[in-house]
Amino acid sequence: MAALRIRLAAVDDLPRLPDIELAAAALFPEGDLPALLRLVSTPEAALAAAQREGRLWVAERHGELAGFALASRNGECAYLDEMDVHPDHGRRGIGRALVGAVQGWARAGGLRSLNLTTFAHLPWNAPFYASLGFRQLREDELCPLLADALAAQRAAGLRRRVAMRQVL
Template sequence: MRIRPATRAELPTLQEIERAAGEPFRALGMAAIADDAPPGTDLLEEFRRAGRAWVATGPGTGDSGGAPVAYLISEPVDAAEHIEQVTVHPRAARHRIGQALIEHTAERAREAGRAALTLTTFANVPWNAPYYARIGFRVLDEAELTPGLRKIRAHEAELGLDRWPRVTMRRELTRDGTTPRTAP
């Protein structure tokens, strides 16, 4: 697997990854998520131009070096790096590709002096909040939300994502690169 910046030509591929990764939501009664349009290429291009769109190439497609099988986009929010989206094509699932993208982002965030990674996600989807908890994220209480995270959550509510329980999560970034352990 290789992680590298996304190219402009790959943005439609990122949309295809998003569509494919949405399909498993149908089995959870979340067809609206499966049917939701992926981020537009204009938005993906904004992340790419800002140096905040990464792709992983490798297992699951027979292509070990070229075509993306996963992507992550992020942006600074308050003192943290907020993961806006991390998506792995189902054919490449269970190879720790999402985790590798998150670790790559953590290293970049640490280098930029950010204190943590944050994200918002579905609370009860096995490959969402429970997964992130296993890799060092913890659920934030409402009182812990920063102004930027509150704005993100309000926007998600406007989009109707709160039809299913959602949480905001945070993972502290240590200077030595280790993942702090959260209480069980």
């Protein structure tokens, strides 16, 4: 892992992040991620704002950008809004390291939990997050932000999505 470095994103990193996100999206079965959604990445303005606010991390592997994580905060809760690892760098602990950076940020900020939405059935989604200490939330445990996020994802054609939380 000596070749892996997790750091806050720099402005120069931003143009390369959509390529990572789109390459990662190509791994999803079309039944889970409709073809049209495979062409959409996080808006440039959202990435730029996150970079300025210190809530966007990148993973460098052998000097090449291999992945990124984007987080946000609402009240006492943190949210992992997006996390992608380029398939060329997959299964090397990069996702785990990126989540670790977000967890560290959330803990340092005194936040109570880290929340996310993900696919329930894909091994590199809910089972991966469960291995990091996240648990799936029941409908009656959802905060308004997570309930709205799941509703919007379902409306966009994403199926079998769940919300997960890790108490920090």
